[in-house]
Amino acid sequence: MPYWAKTYGPGVAKAVAVDKNGDIIVAGYVEKDDKDDGFVARLDRDGNVKWFKVYDTGSKKEYKWDRFKDVKIASNGDIIVVGDTDSFGAGGEDVWVLRLDSNGKVKWQKTYGGPDHDYANAVAIAENGDIIVAGETRSFGVGEIKRWGFTSNVWVLRLDSQGNVKWQKMYGGSDDDEANAVAVAPNGDIIVAGHTSSFDGAWLLCLDKHGNVKWQKVYKVPQEWAGFYSVSVLPNGDIVVGGRVTLEEENEKLVLPWILKLDSNGNIKWQKSYKGDSEDPSDKVSITTLPDGSIVVATWTWEFSAGVPNVWVLRLDKNGNVKWQKTFSKGDDDKANAVAITPNEDIIVAGRTYSTGTGENIWLLRLPPDGNLPGCDFCNDSNAQVMDTNAEVHNTHCEVLSGVRKYQVEVEEGLIFKKKRKEWRTEKAPLVVMNSKATVKSLKITPEVQYYFNPEIKQNIQNSISFNIPQLVEGADSIIKLTAKNDFTNSLKLSLDLSSNDFLDLETTNLEFPELKKGQKVSKSLVITPKYAGSFDFRVKIKAIADGIELETEKVIPVEVAERTAQAYAMPQTPATPPTPQPVTPTPTPSPAGVQLPADFPPQLAYKYADVELIGKGGFARVYKAKRKDGKVVAVKIPLSLDENTGKAFLREITNWLHLKHPNIVRLYDANILPIPFLEMEYCESSLEKLPKPLPVEVASYIVFNIAEGLKYAHSKGIIHRDLKPSNILLKNGTPKISDWGLSKVMTETHSTTLASFTPFYASPEQTSRRFGKPDHRSDIWQLGVIFYQLVTGRLPFEGDDLIEVVSRIATDEPIPPGELNPEAKDVEHIILTCLRKDMEERYQSVAELQFELATYLGVRYKRELKRSITVNDAPRAAFYAGKLMLMFLKMGDLKEAYKYASDLKFYARGELTKDVESLAEQIKLRLEEGLSFAGEELLAKAEVIAHKVSLGFGEV
Structure with a gap:
């Protein structure tokens, strides 16, 4: 997927959203002659304009402000855009809402307001398609009349899909209050975030679907300013809010980005600020969250620049710690107003730039998940400190009104000695809903490109190198021909590193090619000598400069080296009598009479084995x-x-x-x-490779749970495997066992003379490219995820016509969600996809975490089946599931639950097993009484045997 930075003419991007097909919808306003018109544009994934439309009110005012501030995409692909207009409506400025089809054509457009100024700052779409608009109103609500007019209240409207008002309510106190962001929680609650002067702080309200307040809280740092500008609700109901807070450091006031994570009741889980100063508390801080709970923040700062604002993007983990932080600026006043995430987790940042030299311009950037833009001359790392903040939380008690205006006035009393007192008055203030009549004008916009990089260029670089490799024979010299051809870029320079091929002797390990213009090709020859026979990967590390951009990649070609002779070992002289043990080594003998050995089996071992067959x-x-x-x-x-x-x-x-x-x-x-x-x-009789696929999801999950049990043990010993695949997972009596530790590596090892090999289809991104990091125990978790994916779908997550294509897809593509290939896999889809996160920090950080998720899924199903078995009085089936649950909880270290199901198993076990189960249950009980939290190898082994014997009595196994 290409990454880019582009401008789209005069104006400001205020909001951005990403459609299901990856198209980018951006909204804001364009400027001309002191008049602002709202615009909406649809871009493809490469940032090219599909359409760019301005919604012109036709007003003849000397100054007019018709601006779009937020945009969302409905489930049917319609575009909902909100803002405010002073060209239509009941007076002052009114809330402006438009519903567009996917091509930008207006389905309806309406204004909502009263006689004073009313603004829409944010929009959200409820599950049933209702439109939730949040902003502020001076026409309605409660407040005071000040020199400039009425104070403002938070205003929330719920509209149906046609723009009809279901309800509209004002929330506030005696001073100015505003809503800057709105989101809909999974349970349908409406979360409104903003700032309140009435209660002095950042303000959060939780409303039910009818607009009634469930809770309302203010978050404030004593005697300092705080406000919220964005809000996101996680699938578990947690709330993440982004805003700004003023803090004092060394007698200096700093206006800092401020991120808080709250539970569903508004209680603070953590709160952090990030030292990147701003001059204005009202400058937006935009956030978005990812399925794993990580947070992307987009704003601006001049903390890390030469006195000019820079776009500033941070990626935080689910605990608010910085994973990376970067600034982007071409040298002038550049700010970010909005951020969104694409289906493949690229980051879209929208805002404005003054760096083009033509005034304020709409600016969009597409960043990879790690934020790195190779060769970018305006991208810099920032080093903001993370500071825990100490905001206090207070409940607020705002008034909630609808259709009225409530305000205080001063009145005089007495005929002679006049006294003044304040009196509350309430008057009706009907909401005026009007159709607006903005005309749609299509603009032909050609983006100006500040940066463009396509990772597919790595694939092109790999394809630019071709090999002519003859049949290789162990110990024999051969000549390979390497050809470099440039057919994709203006200029290409290549340097090849062959040092990773330990199975070869090479006359040189480095080859340099001259600069190739487009259409040119150059060939070089190299003498190689294979050291030994077998199947190997011929690896070429490529350093390239393509049109000035430096890149590194690798090309891997499988090769076969034939044996020099048919016999693998020289045949030493052996005595005619059986070997007699010697102090150092036994002396081998030929095969005993009548014993036939395979021709390639070493005769030196004939005295140890019989009935030998190659498997x-x-x-x-x-x-x-x-x-x-x-x-x-x-x-x-x-x-x-x-x-x-x-x-x-x-x-x-x-x-x-x-x-x-x-x-x-x-x-x-x-x-x-x-x-x-x-x-x-x-010896194991089979392997995962030989099982028919897809397997039932529950069966596959239990297999993966037990493979994870073996991995957990190996990792505890500091050993990782690095080459997990179905052929390396053997089966003995149905129990999965990890084999072939030939590629394993002690994690504390710091020196290695060889580069580890791996099987490309199961390789993790960090095994294919070090830009993803250094392989570690989480590489095993990736490979286990690939196996899990294959077991439940019957196919690999990353496939291709050749190994180079496979490796490229592992690095750049997202797998098809397993649930789309096998609907039954939907329940474990999140587990598999978490294993397959390209960023190691976003995977499970330990096998124990993965096992916990699997145990949760399996536990629900096993408990349900156990209950069903008990209901129908099916003792063998009940014993089977009680045994499964007992063993699973023992492996998870939950002895309390393990004892519970061991006790159930005592009741349903039959014959001699009853005593074994009773003994096992007593041992578990004893460990519980001693306060132990682990089963121990001996107890686990005993439980494995019992569970296996129980399963033999269950007909479905």
Whole structure:
């Protein structure tokens, strides 16, 4: 997706929204000859104008202000735009609301007001399509008559989809009060945010759907100014508000952006200010929230510039901590008024700029989720300090009126000694609703581009390099031809780094290409010698300069290296008698008479195993099923080739794997480097790769829960896997077990001589490009998310015609939500998509967090099935689900719940299992009484056995 910064002619963008198809709707006003006209424009995702329309009132006034201040998109694609006009209405300025179709054509336009000045500052759309307008009124409400007229009250109107008034109410006190933002909560409540002089502070009201006040609170810093300008309600009902607050620091008054997170009753969860000074408390602070609770703030500051305002954007985590912060300015007065998030979580910022040299211009920016614009010469990091604020919260008691004006006047009493007293008067003040008649004028706007960058250019750079690779043979010299061709940009310079290919000896690891003009190509040849046979990824790191923009990317090509001979190992002389143990190593013998071994199985191990059969081969090793002399069936893993690098990888695998002993990890029984390197491990009859997909969502969730159990244990040992995929998740009696720790890495390791390999379809973004960060335990969480996605949908989240396309999509695309491919997956969709967040900070931060979400989903279903089984007196089914719940809560460390379901299981278990369950329940009870919060490996293993035996008695398993 391209990122850009563009201006759209004279004017100011005051509001922005993003349609479901990714189009951007921007609203504000254009200026000409001291007259303002409201505009609405529709842009495509690249910032190109689809249409740009001005809604001209035709007023002949010398000065007129017809401005749009907010915009929202209805569920049917209609555009609702609000503002105020002094060209139509009952008098003064009136609230102005228009409903447009998706092409900007007016469906209806109306004004709402009284004899004085009335303003609309914000709009929201209720679930039933009603339109909620919030602003301020001087025509109605309660207040005082001052020198400039009546004071203002907060004004909220609820309109139906045709603009008819359902209700309209004023909220306020004796001084000026205003609403700057409005949002509709998931339960239908209306949250209104603004500023109050009557109660002195930032003001928040929670109204029911009829406009009745549920609660009202003022948030204020003693003796300082505070106000709210934006509000967002999270799915759980929490409220995030953005505003400004005046704070004193070293005898200097600072006007700072101010963000608060509140619960659904308005109580403060946290409150923070960000040191980026403004000169005017009324300057807008716009916020938007993402599904994970993170917050994007758009405003302006001159704290980090040479005395001129800069657009300022911050991304905060759900606790208000800064993830990143950046300023954007071409050198003059630039401000942000609004922010919105696209479906792929890009950030759209709308405002104005004076930096074009042609006065005030509409300015929009499209930023990536991490805020970075490569090669941008007007983008800078800021370093604002985050300060906890100490705003106090007070309940307020405003008057709520409708259709009247209430005010105080002074009256004189007495004939001789006249006295003055204040008297309240109430008079009817009917709301006047009128049709307005603005004409629509289409403007042909050609945006002026300040910045443009398309990440697809990385794909073009990868495509500009092609390889001619012959059949590679272990130990044999070969010549590969690398060709660079520029067919997408005016100028391209390339530098290739081949140092990551440890399986090759190369005559050089760096190749430089001269600058290529469009249409030119250059080829270079390189002598390479494969060190050993197998399947490998040929990696080329590319540094490029395309039209002056510096970029880094990587191209990966799978290659096969054939064995030099058919036999993998030299055959040493072996004695004719069975080996006799020696102080150092045993002496191998040939195969016993009558025992047939596969041709590629090392004869040095013939004395240890019988009934050997090849069951798998990868890029590193072959795996055999074999029977030990004691009759136990095991799996034996043998490296494909022997050299120094293979030995290091093999030792790493042994070192990490030996530390891992867990029911959800394949057990390593034996390992040695003599007589040859080999691993002997637990034999599992199948793998996730062989299961038919999609699986039932509940089954898939339980599998992923147990894989997570194994990962949680490995991570606790400081070991990450880095190559999770269905073929590495083996199944034994239905229990998933993680295998192949050959790519695992100790997390505390700081030096590595090789770049870890991975399977591209399951690779996390940080494994494909370091711009996403350094791989860590959260990379395993991503890969588990890919597996989960595949299990419930039957397809991968990122697919392509070749591996380069797959890697590109992992870095840039968002997966199709699983619920769209399999409606039954809707309940776990948020779990899967959280695993697949490209930003590691937005994923689950530990496997335990992921397990908690899975346990919540599974617990609801298992409890429901247990209740249903009990109702129909189905004892085997009840035992099955009681066993599932017991085991799940044991793994989560919730011994209280585990004991509860172990007690249920005692009642429904049959035969010899009854005593085993009673014993297990007693052990859990004992741990509870001792205040322990974990089950212990021995207890978990016992519970696993019992749960498995119970499942064998349940016919559906």
